[in-house]
Amino acid sequence: MTAENSFYGPLADPAGDAGHREHPPRMGFFTDTSVCIGCKACEVACKEWNGIPEDGIDLLGMSFDNTGMLGASSWRHVAFIEQERPLGRQDAGLAGLPVGPSSTEEAEEVVADALEVARRGGGDLGTAPVDLGFPSFDLPGAGTGTETRTQFRWLMSSDVCKHCTHAGCLDVCPTGALFRTEFGTVVVQPDICNGCGYCVSGCPYGVIDRRPDDGRAWKCTMCYDRLRDGLEPACAKACPTDSIQFGPLDELRRNADRRLAALHEAGVTEAQLYGRDPEDGVGGDGAFFLLLDDPEVYGLPPDPVVPTRDLMSMWKHAGVAASALLAVSAAVFVRGGRR
Amino acid sequence: MSRDGAVRQGRDGRDDDGSRERSMVPRATFRSYYGRPVLKPPVWEWKIPAYLFTGGLSAGAALLAAGADLTDRPELRRTARVGGFAALLASMYLLVADLGRPERFHHMLRVAKPSSPMSVGTWILVAYGPGSALAATAEVLPAAVRGTLPGRLLRLAARPAGLSAAVFAPGVASYTAVLLSQTAVPAWHDARRELPFVFTGSAAASAAGLGMLTAPVAEAGPARRLGAVGAAAEIVASRLIDRRPGLVTQAYTTGHPHRLRKASEYLTLGGAVTALTLARRSRVAAALGGLALMAGSVLQRFGTFEAGVTSTKDPSYVVEPQRRRLQARGEGRDEE
Numbered sequence: 126m127t128a129e130n131s132f133y134g135p136l137a138d139p140a141g142d143a144g145h146r147e148h149p150p151r152m153g154f155f156t157d158t159s160v161c162i163g164c165k166a167c168e169v170a171c172k173e174w175n176g177i178p179e180d181g182i183d184l185l186g187m188s189f190d191n192t193g194m195l196g197a198s199s200w201r202h203v204a205f206i207e208q209e210r211p212l213g214r215q216d217a218g219l220a221g222l223p224v225g226p227s228s229t230e231e232a233e234e235v236v237a238d239a240l241e242v243a244r245r246g247g248g249d250l251g252t253a254p255v256d257l258g259f260p261s262f263d264l265p266g267a268g269t270g271t272e273t274r275t276q277f278r279w280l281m282s283s284d285v286c287k288h289c290t291h292a293g294c295l296d297v298c299p300t301g302a303l304f305r306t307e308f309g310t311v312v313v314q315p316d317i318c319n320g321c322g323y324c325v326s327g328c329p330y331g332v333i334d335r336r337p338d339d340g341r342a343w344k345c346t347m348c349y350d351r352l353r354d355g356l357e358p359a360c361a362k363a364c365p366t367d368s369i370q371f372g373p374l375d376e377l378r379r380n381a382d383r384r385l386a387a388l389h390e391a392g393v394t395e396a397q398l399y400g401r402d403p404e405d406g407v408g409g410d411g412a413f414f415l416l417l418d419d420p421e422v423y424g425l426p427p428d429p430v431v432p433t434r435d436l437m438s439m440w441k442h443a444g445v446a447a448s449a450l451l452a453v454s455a456a457v458f459v460r461g462g463r464r
Numbered sequence: 465m466s467r468d469g470a471v472r473q474g475r476d477g478r479d480d481d482g483s484r485e486r487s488m489v490p491r492a493t494f495r496s497y498y499g500r501p502v503l504k505p506p507v508w509e510w511k512i513p514a515y516l517f518t519g520g521l522s523a524g525a526a527l528l529a530a531g532a533d534l535t536d537r538p539e540l541r542r543t544a545r546v547g548g549f550a551a552l553l554a555s556m557y558l559l560v561a562d563l564g565r566p567e568r569f570h571h572m573l574r575v576a577k578p579s580s581p582m583s584v585g586t587w588i589l590v591a592y593g594p595g596s597a598l599a600a601t602a603e604v605l606p607a608a609v610r611g612t613l614p615g616r617l618l619r620l621a622a623r624p625a626g627l628s629a630a631v632f633a634p635g636v637a638s639y640t641a642v643l644l645s646q647t648a649v650p651a652w653h654d655a656r657r658e659l660p661f662v663f664t665g666s667a668a669a670s671a672a673g674l675g676m677l678t679a680p681v682a683e684a685g686p687a688r689r690l691g692a693v694g695a696a697a698e699i700v701a702s703r704l705i706d707r708r709p710g711l712v713t714q715a716y717t718t719g720h721p722h723r724l725r726k727a728s729e730y731l732t733l734g735g736a737v738t739a740l741t742l743a744r745r746s747r748v749a750a751a752l753g754g755l756a757l758m759a760g761s762v763l764q765r766f767g768t769f770e771a772g773v774t775s776t777k778d779p780s781y782v783v784e785p786q787r788r789r790l791q792a793r794g795e796g797r798d799e800e
Contacts, residue, residue: 320564
């Protein structure tokens with residue numbers, strides 16, 4: 126069978142581990158959110174190129190984000206987060222002017238309360254329409270004047286499938302529909318997938334989902350068709366600020382380290398890399414990020430672990446339980462003399 | 465007012481240590497993206513927990529039938545074989561119907577993949593099914609066929625077939641625990657050590673319930689004992705889940721999943737007590753006790769399933785344990 130670290134831990138060559146002999150270097154995305162301007166060109170280019178169906182046109186009340194989450198029909202998702210604090214050493218020029226609380230927090234509460242009662246807790250976002258009660262007649266927190274001016278920064282980040290070194294979705298797929306490509310990426314074959322839904326729960330990032338009308342699981346392919354033709358993925362091609370960078374993963378990691386150092390030097394001490402570390406719970410991501418706040422603020426898990434890590438331990442426990450069942454079933458008959 | 469905007473207070477009544485009493489210290493806030501789930505809640509609906517029950521029932525019944533066959537209890541053998549195979553047919557329906565593309569169910573058979581518990585389970589069921597089917601068919605042969613050569617051959621094959629089903633039955637009863645645990649669903653993954661015992665216990669209890677319900681009191685002694693032991697295992701293992709430290713446990717100990725599992729516990733306990741007492745004398749009591757054990761098993765499966773779904777809908781179950789893990793790791797590094 127596979128080597129011990131095939132399920133967990135650092136793995137230098139996922140494509141080779143999957144059986145590709147002569148293969149190109151591992152390709153990836155580095156999404157530098159510090160230069161994202163929230164134009165959503167990536168979302169549009171992705172939908173266009175991959176022919177992805179509409180996933181519900183709803184206003185969500187999440188700042189400028191009306192996609193909400195990655196899903197079966199949203200393979201790029203731009204998150205918008207409004208925060209009452211400056212970016213780095215930026216001066217908002219508010220000294221001496223009246224300032225007050227913004228309506229951000231209130232709006233967030235309204236959204237969160239609506240999500241709580243939505244189908245699948247809002248997990249349908251990115252896959253199917255979700256009505257959170259917007260547009261409403263009253264803008265939450267509206268009705269105040271210029272005194273609501275405040276320190277402000279707007280975080281934007283284009284999320285995407287992480288193409289994990291150890292991909293939970295790939296490990297649990299019972300049909301072989303999900304596979305590791307020669308580029309080290311993870312792709313679903315739509316002609317094989319039978320819609321069992323296991324991958325949806327296997328993903329520690331909440332990326333892959335099943336389309337209700339079509340019954341199959343879908344997610345980002347890193348434009349496998351374009352890669353095979355030597356082209357870069359549609360989202361990276363469309364990104365006007367190079368927030369989405371595409372290339373050999375080693376190269377991207379070096380770029381990211383340099384960019385992080387530059388930002389720290391510029392006083393943006395909150396900048397952090399996410400998914401860069403091959404020692405993390407999924408063996409490092411093929412698509413990683415530079416974030417300006419903690420991952421959970423962007424809706425990302427802070428310390429994801431591939432469920433397959435515990436494969437052997439889980440089967441051992443199941444084996445003990447199964448043996449116990451067999452032993453007890455025999456024992457109740459051996460004592461049968463008593464009736 | 466929060467500095468970061470995206471900070472959200474946890475839901476009411478939850479404490480850090482997983483205890484049911486409210487602590488005096490308010491629970492730490494966690495940060496999220498508009499309170500949106502981090503994970504995709506399972507796309508599986510009622511058919512999967514229903515299968516967890518029918519699959520377990522079938523497996524337990526196969527074991528009971530093999531024992532009854534070897535110890536000359538024809539009625540218990542007959543009902544367990546037929547009931548076990550009926551439960552297997554129900555399982556097949558539930559599993560195929562739950563697929564997004566049911567007509568592609570056979571794609572499960574194009575690979576054997578050790579890393580996927582669903583693939584392993586598929587092959588366990590493939591190995592288990594024929595024995596169960598043969599043994600059950602032998603029991604329901606019409607009198608006209610029984611005497612013919614194929615009929616006699618089938619009846620000869622029934623014992624080896626029933627035994628082969630019994631060999632694979634423990635796998636059928638326990639693999640589903642691994643199937644749920646090998647997910648990113650916090651409540652299922654966290655309970656990975658206890659779940660196999662909950663599920664095999666539940667399988668034994670439900671099959672024993674079937675035996676008590678359908679076989680005469682004189683033959684159902686092993687079923688009653690299996691019911692008592694299975695129920696005990698199920699209750700103890702699920703109590704161990706309730707006592708696990710950490711926030712995620714509250715997916716089991718609060719709300720709808722908690723109510724399902726509590727009801728399951730009462731029914732299972734009642735069924736087990738009946739099995740050890742009244743069911744030894746009264747056919748009616750045995751039937752009621754058997755029904756209680758089966759109902760307890762159904763609710764256990766649905767309760768466990770619902771707890772998992774709940775733990776994916778609320779981002780705090782994902783963010784808080786992971787954040788705490790990172791903090792603990794950071795502190796460990798500082799001390800070095």
